[in-house]
Each structure stands twice: as C-alpha cells, then as structure tokens.
Amino acid sequence: MFRDVTFGQYYPSNSFVHKMDARVKLLLCILFMVGIFFVTSFVGFLWVTLFLALAIGFSKVPLKSILKSVKGIVVLLVLTALLNVFFTKTGNLLVDWWIFQIYDDGLIYAGKMFLRLVYLVVGSSLLTLTTTPVDLTHGMESLLKPLRIIKFPAHELALIMSLTLSFIPSLIEETDRIIRAQKARGADFDTGGLVQRAKAFVPILIPLLVSGFRRAEELANAMNSRCYEGSTHRTKMRVQKLGWRDAVGISVVVVVFSAIFVVHATKGAWSNLVPWLYF
Amino acid sequence: MDIIQLTNVSHYYKTYDEEGNSSKVVGVENVSLSIKQGQFVALVGHNGCGKSTLAKLLNGLLLPDTGKVEVFGMDTADRSKIFEIRKNVGMVFQNPDNQMVESIVEDDVAFGPENLGIPQAEIVERVQTALQQVGMADFAKRTAHKLSGGQKQRIAIAGALAIRPNVLVLDESTAMLDPLGRKEVLGVAKQLNQSGMTVVLITHFMEEVLDADLVVVMNEGHVAKTGTPMEIFNDEQLLAEVGLQAPRAVQLAKKLHKAGWDVDSNCTDATQLGGKVCQLLRKN
Numbered sequence: 001m002f003r004d005v006t007f008g009q010y011y012p013s014n015s016f017v018h019k020m021d022a023r024v025k026l027l028l029c030i031l032f033m034v035g036i037f038f039v040t041s042f043v044g045f046l047w048v049t050l051f052l053a054l055a056i057g058f059s060k061v062p063l064k065s066i067l068k069s070v071k072g073i074v075v076l077l078v079l080t081a082l083l084n085v086f087f088t089k090t091g092n093l094l095v096d097w098w099i100f101q102i103y104d105d106g107l108i109y110a111g112k113m114f115l116r117l118v119y120l121v122v123g124s125s126l127l128t129l130t131t132t133p134v135d136l137t138h139g140m141e142s143l144l145k146p147l148r149i150i151k152f153p154a155h156e157l158a159l160i161m162s163l164t165l166s167f168i169p170s171l172i173e174e175t176d177r178i179i180r181a182q183k184a185r186g187a188d189f190d191t192g193g194l195v196q197r198a199k200a201f202v203p204i205l206i207p208l209l210v211s212g213f214r215r216a217e218e219l220a221n222a223m224n225s226r227c228y229e230g231s232t233h234r235t236k237m238r239v240q241k242l243g244w245r246d247a248v249g250i251s252v253v254v255v256v257f258s259a260i261f262v263v264h265a266t267k268g269a270w271s272n273l274v275p276w277l278y279f
Numbered sequence: 280m281d282i283i284q285l286t287n288v289s290h291y292y293k294t295y296d297e298e299g300n301s302s303k304v305v306g307v308e309n310v311s312l313s314i315k316q317g318q319f320v321a322l323v324g325h326n327g328c329g330k331s332t333l334a335k336l337l338n339g340l341l342l343p344d345t346g347k348v349e350v351f352g353m354d355t356a357d358r359s360k361i362f363e364i365r366k367n368v369g370m371v372f373q374n375p376d377n378q379m380v381e382s383i384v385e386d387d388v389a390f391g392p393e394n395l396g397i398p399q400a401e402i403v404e405r406v407q408t409a410l411q412q413v414g415m416a417d418f419a420k421r422t423a424h425k426l427s428g429g430q431k432q433r434i435a436i437a438g439a440l441a442i443r444p445n446v447l448v449l450d451e452s453t454a455m456l457d458p459l460g461r462k463e464v465l466g467v468a469k470q471l472n473q474s475g476m477t478v479v480l481i482t483h484f485m486e487e488v489l490d491a492d493l494v495v496v497m498n499e500g501h502v503a504k505t506g507t508p509m510e511i512f513n514d515e516q517l518l519a520e521v522g523l524q525a526p527r528a529v530q531l532a533k534k535l536h537k538a539g540w541d542v543d544s545n546c547t548d549a550t551q552l553g554g555k556v557c558q559l560l561r562k563n
Contacts, residue, residue, distance in 0.1 A: 133382075134381070134382055134383055134386070159380075162381060162382070163380065166380070166381060166382035166423070166424070169424045170376040170377075170424065215376075215377045218374060218377035218378065219378065221335070221340055221370075221372065222372055222377065222378035222380070222435075223380060223390075224365070225338055225340065225368075225369070225370040225439070226365075226380075226390055226391040226438060226442060227365050227366060227391060227395055227442060228394050229394065233396040234394060234396060235392075235393050235396050235399060236393060236399065237385070237386070237389035237392070237393060237399060237402040237403060237406065238386070239399060
C-alpha cells in the first residue's frame with residue numbers, strides 16, 4: 001500500500017535553475033514570498049507572471065508537475081476567493097440577490113488573492129522541484145551557520161533533517177512489511193467502523209515504534225564508531241561555490257522585485273500620473 | 280605484535296521482568312583474547328553467544344564490567360582516548376540501512392573524515408580511495424537506499440575505511456545479505472586483509488571462517504575454543520556442543536575419507552573436492 005510513495009518532489013534535470021546553489025535558491029525563494037505580498041496591482045502580477053514563466057522555462061520542469069502542487073491547495077483557493085467575493089462591501093454593487101451582494105472590489109480582491117496564493121505555491125514548489133532534499137538541508141545548514149554565535153544548533157538541526165530524510169524509505173518499507181505480516185495473521189484493516197479501524201492500526205504502530213528505537217540505537221552505534229562528536233571541529237566535504245548562474249539568478253530576482261518595491265513605495269506620488277500602473 | 284588485548288573481560292546486561300525486578304544476563308564472561316597485527320580473526324557462535332557484545336567492547340561502544348580491553352595499549356575505559364581508539368578500530372554492523380547517515384553514497388562515506396576535522400581536499404581523496412578499495416567508485420553520486428544489500432554493506436565498509444583504521448571489525452555484516460552479497464563483502468574483507476588490514480569477522484556462517492588465521496568459537500558468553508579453522512572443524516565434540524556445523528565441503532571430505540575414499544580429509548575447497556571425486560569416479 002505504500003509502494004508508490006516517493007518523498008519530496010524533486011524533478012531531476014540538468015537545467016540552469018537546477019545548477020544554481022541551494023542557498024541562493026532558498027534565499028531567493030524567501031525574497032519572492034515576501035515580495036509577492038507587496039504586489040497590489042494587476043500590472044505587478046503581470047511582472048511576476050513573466051518572471052515565473054522565465055524561471056520555469058529555465059528550470060525545464062514541465063508545467064504539469066508545477067500545477068500538480070497547485071492542485072493541493074485548490075480547496076483553500078476556492079474558499080479564500082469566495083470569502084473575498086462575498087464579504088467585501090465596497091465599490092459598485094454588481095449583483096444583489098437574496099442575502100448575497102457582490103461588489104466589483106470584491107471580485108478584484110478575490111482575483112488578486114487567488115493569484116497571490118497560486119504564485120506562492122508555484123514559487124516554493126519551483127524550489128523543491130529543482131533542489132534535492134539533501135542539497136536543501138545542506139543549504140539550510142550553511143545559511144543558519146552564523147546563528148551559532150547565539151548557540152543555535154545549525155549542524156545538529158541539519159543532521160536531524162537529513163537523517164529523517166534518509167530513514168523515510170526504510171521506515172516505509174518496514175511499515176509495509178509489518179502490515180503484510182499482520183494481514184497474514186488475519187488482521188483486518190479494511191472493514192468496520194472508524195474506531196475499529198483505528199484500533200486495527202495499533203498492532204502496526206507498536207512494532208513500528210519498537211523497530212524505530214532499535215534502528216535509532218544501531219545508528220547511534222554506527223555514528224559513534226565513526227567518531228561522531230557533534231559539530232565541534234567538524235569539516236565538510238561539499239564545498240558550496242557560487243557560480244555565474246547564481247549571479248544571474250540573483251540579479252534577475254533583485255531587478256524584478258526592486259521594481260515592485262519601488263512601485264509599491266511610491267504609490268501616493270504616482271497614482272495620479274499613471275493610474276493604470278496601480279490597477 | 281598484539282594490537283588488541285582482552286584480559287578477563289566480562290560484560291553483563293540488565294533485564295527487567297514484568298514486575299520491574301532487574302536481573303543480570305551474561306553478555307560475555309571472563310574472556311581473554313589477543314589479536315595480532317595483520318591477522319584475519321573469525322568470531323563464531325550461534326545467536327546470543329556474546330559475539331556482538333565482544334565486538335562492541337573492541338571500540339569502547341560497551342565497556343567491560345570487569346577486566347580490561349586494550350587497543351594499541353590504550354584502555355577503552357579511558358574516555359579521553361576514545362576517539363583515538365575508534366580511529367584505529369573501524370566497525371561495520373549488521374543492517375546496512377541502519378548505518379547510513381547520509382542518503383548520497385559519497386556523503387555517507389565522508390561522514391567519518393568530516394567528524395575528524397580533516398581538510399576538505401583530503402576528505403575527497405579519502406572518500407575516493409575508500410570507494411575504490413571496496414569496488415564502488417562508480418556509485419559515488421548514487422542514492423544509497425536504491426542499491427543492493429551487498430553494495431550497501433560495501434559502502435558501509437568504505438565509510439569505516441575512510442577513517443583509515445588499523446583494524447576492521449565486521450559485526451555480522453553478512454548476516455542479512457543474500458549469498459551473492461555475502462560473497463561480495465567477504466571478498467572485500469579478504470582483500471583488505473591481504474593488503475595488511477587486521478580484520479575481525481563476526482559471523483555464524485562457518486563457510487566464512489575458512490580463510491581465517493584464527494577462529495574463536497564463542498558459547499554462552501565464554502570462549503569455547505580458539506584455533507585454526509581445521510582445528511575447529513576437526514573437533515566434532517565441540518561443534519556439537521555449541522551447535523555449529525563445519526562447512527558442507529569439509530563435512531563431505533571427512534565422510535568420504537572415513538568411507539575409504541582417497542580424499543584429503545582436510546580439504547576445504549568445494550571445487551577442489553569435486554574435482555578429486557570426479558577423478559576417483561573416472562578411475563573406477
């Protein structure tokens with residue numbers, strides 16, 4: 001039943017975006033997510049759309065896999081859009097029927113919120129689609145490294161994350177094996193009420209927990225045997241070097257979002273001159 | 280030269296029954312053993328005989344309750360020397376999945392040298408050499424969990440080798456593998472031994488002890504006998520007592536010899552034995 005579970009959604013390729021440094025991609029992704037909240041006009045969204053189209057084009061990730069991640073939040077999207085449509089009470093009244101009133105401002109807000117959420121998901125899934133989980137954790141570790149001054153355990157945190165990642169496949173296999181073993185002894189997971197089904201999972205969880213502890217102990221022994229002593233005087237084999245791709249990526253994002261920030265910051269001064277910019 | 284020296288070592292485990300009363304269970308009791316530089320030592324015994332406990336005593340994962348374990352003259356009970364000891368005694372365990380720290384092969388092999396604080400350029404070189412030693416150089420960038428059991432275990436050996444130990448302890452590292460995987464791992468162990476590495480192989484497959492210099496038979500926490508493989512195989516009373524059997528080829532050779540065939544009763548090689556039998560059959 002767990003055969004087809006794959007962890008993460010990495011899409012292997014050799015593209016421009018794939019070859020960028022994980023740290024840079026992480027930072028740019030954060031910048032993107034913050035920046036998208038400063039976009040308040042449809043012209044701004046056009047900018048962002050162009051930027052995303054460019055990024056997706058250079059990542060060689062098929063649009064289908066990106067839309068797949070948008071599918072995950074469809075319910076949220078519909079809900080926020082509906083709330084915006086029905087609860088905004090400013091602007092011109094368009095529809096007045098029974099208890100529902102729809103104003104034109106509501107439609108505009110709903111449209112912008114919809115775009116914002118979709119672009120948030122598209123932007124962040126572009127990061128996970130083009131970066132392996134391993135690279136992501138290594139990137140996170142080196143970004144968090146300066147926090148060691150305030151005793152933040154960056155290395156330990158990254159190690160915990162990468163251990164979790166590398167144990168997921170074997171734990172899935174183990175769960176599968178236990179389920180089959182319990183089924184072979186006549187366990188029934190598919191019939192009965194909710195409570196009964198939940199109870200049926202106890203004989204899976206307990207062996208899984210026990211074996212989890214056993215694995216943890218064996219791993220601790222293996223790590224001890226390989227001279228692990230935390231982050232003290234530890235070195236790293238992977239060198240993370242910034243290349244020209246990172247420079248290009250950073251420049252593009254910075255230009256796009258500087259424009260957005262400038263437009264946002266000067267709203268009062270320019271809105272009379274070029275009103276279409278703020279639609 | 281004795282590089283590992285165990286003197287009257289005992290280690291006990293505590294277990295609790297359902298009422299919470301603790302009782303002592305023997306891990307190993309009163310074991311004395313010395314291992315020489317360059318030796319291929321095989322530790323054999325059935326399940327629960329204490330061989331894994333003994334292995335964990337060799338690099339200070341467990342400490343003796345009584346007695347002393349010395350590695351290159353350093354007492355494992357001396358906590359200030361523990362990293363020095365573990366640098367000298369590399370260890371590979373039974374389940375390959377439970378000793379992978381990183382999911383990419385080369386990252387995992389690099390884990391040990393990274394812990395030692397070795398400069399980056401040297402780590403790269405060590406990882407390459409270690410992977411070459413186990414014949415897995417082409418798999419450096421692969422994801423570890425997608426490899427076969429034997430391959431994973433060879434990666435684990437490479438991980439130990441990257442620390443550049445003097446002794447390699449294989450704690451039932453072949454137990455979970457299929458025959459092919461066992462052959463791979465054993466081949467690597469033998470090859471390492473030929474290039475000067477001291478190897479301690481812990482196993483319950485008697486076929487694997489054939490090439491050992493020294494066989495230590497364990498039973499219920501005690502050393503039942505030490506000797507060359509042939510000395511052990513010939514001691515039928517001992518084997519029956521500890522519940523082990525000589526390899527099939529050895530058993531067959533002995534039986535044929537007893538039945539009056541002109542076969543060397545000390546023959547250990549199945550192919551050689553087969554050839555001999557064919558020869559004899561053709562003659563008759």
